Amino acid sequence: MNIPENLRYATSHEWILVDGNTGTVGITDHAQAELTDIVFAEPPAIGKSVKAGDVAAVVESVKAASDIYAPVGGEVIERNEAIEADPSLLNTDPFGAGWIFKIRIADAVELAALKDAAAYREQIGA
């Protein structure tokens, strides 16, 4: 199970890559494996304001719909349109081409509440 060291993780299986006050958000390898074949993805609209824990996006597999939560609060500044056209990117490259949205982080203090790779690995028993 791939769990990159340079990311922070939410208990609800999202990852965030922090670069200054911008965060890139996606779902983990573990999450995509649990969801199985993802056939629909809808990243949030640019300008949408979210609080940590808010539903920010939706992905659906053949069998189930799954909400994607914002790991931190802020404003959506970019959405990955490529996953709308090809939702399977979430399965094949969850930490890369399958990213979902970018957020302008409102309060960097919230990042401290997220897990590092080791804590997330422990959570999923990997």
Add this chain to the structure above:
Amino acid sequence: MRTPLFDQHLATGGRMVEFAGWEMPVQYTGILQEHKAVREACGAFDISHMGEFFVSGTGATAWLDGLLTNNLTALPVGHAQYTILLNERGGVIDDLIAYRLGEENYLLIVNAAKIPEDAAWLRKHEVPGVHFEDRSAEFAALAIQGPQAASVFEKLFHRPMPAERNRVEEIQPGRSFIATTGYTGEAGFEWVMPAAEAAAAWQAALDAGATPCGLGARDTLRLEMCYPLNGSDLSPDRTPLEAGLGFFVDLKKPDFIGRDVLLAQKASILPHKLCALRVLDKAPPVRPHYKVYVNGEPVTETTSGALSPSLGYGIAMAYLPPAYCDIGQMVDIEVRYRRFRAQVVKKPFYKKP
């Protein structure tokens, strides 16, 4: 409950889910890949959860013809027939496959969830001379489906697969049966055998080139063909005529339970018909129990739905009032608080290229 193949499913990477009280694999490697394997090559499904009823004795044919909608008297020995068990209101108790093993000798393959109810119904209507036995626990079954199923058959049985659909053969009399039937729209066969032989049969099917397939692909494959799923598309409150299964109802038979209701329906207008809906917009997958609107008014809900793996668009079925059943009728399906355009289309959704 577990089928005799439970350990094999785990060893093959099956993701187990609850279905009708059974722990069944929903998928192994992935629903899309398994779906494609059946459409393009060959898949193997464990269908051991389904029920096996044996009916025999003088009068067996007449007895079953009084309980089932299709015509067994007209079915030659060595053939299988899709047929429906109705309640007195003409509603569907179960849909099943009857194998005619002899003049007065039948094997019925019934839905897993309905084994107790079907058995109780048949026992309630038992007549002297006809012997009915629910032997579901003794038997396992596999469905081998896909354009390469014939090659798998040859490797398993060292002879050609019967070319004709709905043929039944006893591999070992009274113990092991094959029928060229299925629930996918592909060529193939279903193989019923003693539970103790299931593990070897499963392995032999995989060794012969079949891809293990779970219930997820079974559902998308059958929905592309508009084959109904009892409990979703069929119910005790809907008749087979409403479900579009008139082809499997022989109203010329002198009598069967539910016939009067169907005759009356036929003489008037059906209250609803099960329609095939193609989603026109790019939309999340439609699932069962999503609301369907016509001209902005809620009229019904979907009974089944999926994003069709073969076709790449959303498909669903729903009971619509007859005024809205014409091909081309526009409807809206609500998915997560938003409505997407869909259209009534001809069944089935999928036709072999």
